[in-house]
Amino acid sequence: MPGARLVRMDISAIPANLPDTLDRHGHALIPGLLDAATCQVLAARYDEDALYRSRIVMKRHGFGSGEYRYYAYPLPEPVAALRRALYPLLAPIANRWNAQLRLDTRYPDTHAEYLRGCHDAGQQSPTPLILRYGPGDYNCLHQDLYGDWVFPLQVAILLSQPGRDFDGGEFMLTEQIAGQPARAEVVPLNQGDGVAFAVRHRPVPGARGSRRALMRHGVSRLHSGNRHTLGIIFHDAR
Numbered sequence: 001m002p003g004a005r006l007v008r009m010d011i012s013a014i015p016a017n018l019p020d021t022l023d024r025h026g027h028a029l030i031p032g033l034l035d036a037a038t039c040q041v042l043a044a045r046y047d048e049d050a051l052y053r054s055r056i057v058m059k060r061h062g063f064g065s066g067e068y069r070y071y072a073y074p075l076p077e078p079v080a081a082l083r084r085a086l087y088p089l090l091a092p093i094a095n096r097w098n099a100q101l102r103l104d105t106r107y108p109d110t111h112a113e114y115l116r117g118c119h120d121a122g123q124q125s126p127t128p129l130i131l132r133y134g135p136g137d138y139n140c141l142h143q144d145l146y147g148d149w150v151f152p153l154q155v156a157i158l159l160s161q162p163g164r165d166f167d168g169g170e171f172m173l174t175e176q177i178a179g180q181p182a183r184a185e186v187v188p189l190n191q192g193d194g195v196a197f198a199v200r201h202r203p204v205p206g207a208r209g210s211r212r213a214l215m216r217h218g219v220s221r222l223h224s225g226n227r228h229t230l231g232i233i234f235h236d237a238r
Helices: 018-025 036-044 077-100 111-120
Strands: 027-030 052-057 067-071 129-133 138-142 153-158 166-168 171-177 183-187 194-198 201-206 209-219 222-225 227-232
Touching: 018 027, 018 077, 018 194, 027 183, 036 077, 036 227, 077 111, 077 153, 077 201, 077 227, 129 138, 194 209
Parallel strands: none
Antiparallel strands: 027 194, 052 067, 067 129, 129 227, 138 209, 153 194, 153 227, 166 222, 171 183, 171 209, 201 209
């Protein structure tokens, strides 16, 4: 991608307490994952049709208001690089969570190896996406599931700056354990910040081992301006 530069994509850029924070809260902030120039280039290319395989208008499907586009293969290099760099940091956490939940699936060390299995299972369409919101737009609480193969963690990166580019539009997460009320949390983000979070469920301590907490995520109503977000999902779609 001409003019874009991926920065701080090495292990030292990721907070050392990332696994512990994910264990405790089901999400973890990754500050300054992308620099402002990369964010601006990614957002500015939203209307370049050749980069994408599909465009979704949320209101047509009851998903909320706003729209998003799925990238086509080959992914732009900043997007592909994020997938390659983040996956090996998250795979050990995903494996530990599955063990705690007594699930048999284990994830390989590299994203390329994981994708081969995903594609062999018929999930071959890329899922990284960019979302665009305007005044009044929002994203209903949901889970990004595209088939039987689901990697348990994903990352969202805010490409716009709150207070300058838009107001409102907070990233939200909910968590619910069977028989208990749901818990909601707002995750403050600045331009370039990422948030890693559980896709579908995560383990939480219980009286007799780990219990399964159901997770959903969304975006609250935008009051003004325009908001762009990059979504890095590690499993592909049917």
